[in-house]
Amino acid sequence: MNVAPLERRLLRVPEVMALLGLSRWQVYNLIRSGELESVKVGRSRRVPVAALDEFVAQLREEAA
Structure with missing residues (x-):
């Protein structure tokens, strides 16, 4: 049985x-x-990973 590896969270x-x-x-x-x-x-x-996404989103907001 092939199981996809879990996506890394940290x-x-x-x-x-x-x-x-x-x-x-x-x-x-x-x-x-x-x-x-x-x-x-x-x-x-x-x-x-979610914190990294939030950080990039905040940068994009500030640049707009």
């Missing part, structure tokens, strides 16, 4: 960096300022 900071085209410092600055939601998993930070 992204690592390097993945967010690549998707947004930002530096590590910029991503962590967005997290610290509260502009980009994140959760702590163990000792690392993860960004929910």
Whole structure:
């Protein structure tokens, strides 16, 4: 039986960096300022995919 893999819900900071085209410092600055939601998993930070979508939507709203 073939089962489709679940879609990932949490992204690592390097993945967010690549998707947004930002530096590590910029991503962590967005997290610290509260502009980009994140959760702590163990000792690392993860960004929910929904939070990334909301952040991009907010940028688009501000640009309009």
